[in-house]
Amino acid sequence: MNRKGFLAAYCAGVYGFLYLPLAVMFAFSFNDARRNVIWKGFTLHWYSSLFQNAELISALLTTIKLACLASLIASVLGLLSSYAMTRHPAFRGRGVYTSLFSIPLMMPEIVMGVGLLSFFVRAGIPLNFWSLACAHALIALPYTAGSMRARLLSLKECRLEEAAMDLGASEWQAFLKITLPLARPAIIAGALLAFTVSFEDFVTSFFIAGIGIVTMPIKIYSMMKFGVTPEINAMACCLLVLTVILMAIYSWEERK
DSSP: OOHHHHHHHHHHHHHHHHHHHHHHHHHHTTBSSSSTTSOOOBOOHHHHHHHTOHHHHHHHHHHHHHHHHHHHHHHHHHHHHHHHHHHOTTSTTHHHHHHHTTHHHHSOHHHHHHHHHHHHHHHTOOOSHHHHHHHHHHHHHHHHHHHHHHHHHHHHHHTHHHHHHHTTOOHHHHIIIIIHHHTHHHHHHHHHHHHHHHHTOOHHHHHHOOTTOOOHHHHHHHHHTTOOOHHHHHHHHHHHHHHHHHHHHHHHHHTO
């Protein structure tokens, strides 16, 4: 086998190892059997059963609202912090401030979850929907800030803001009319990435979620204790399709 054939076989093996389990899960979501052991026939029963399950729908809506709020908070904070670091680089403590953004990326999720839980308890902050949204925003902030900072640095080389201020615009007007529209692809891409990170988070939600707050990953975990059913496969396939759509939009925005 030549080098090109070996590389093709190697890539096929890697992609098969990564995506074959997803293909099996997708196929068995249409299996007309209670247990995922043998194939008994094609059916859409598990998808109809999924959308008639009130608890699953409630968990899904809670997760969507939580991800939207966390994405909004992370996007606003990421944009403001990125603007400060790229347009006002001389402020005191900039190096430390910039380094702090990478901590949530390097720290294990279980350490972050335990740390946030200890902080909320010590500070007397109740564990509810809002505290969980803030925790998710903290985890997603490095993604939004990194995407927006790269975009603002590229815009700085164009010097369009300086040209606008030379023509009489204030810094605030230049930000609203020049910087913000040009940074829109990075803002949307960062927000979508933050939404995905919040939507699929389990460890932090497991520690921070208060009484009555059930997200989709927590609900799936609780259902897994009673055995995997095609209904869980159907739910996982729906989440997979949603994630692929969001990541496709993210990739499309990043290419702008």
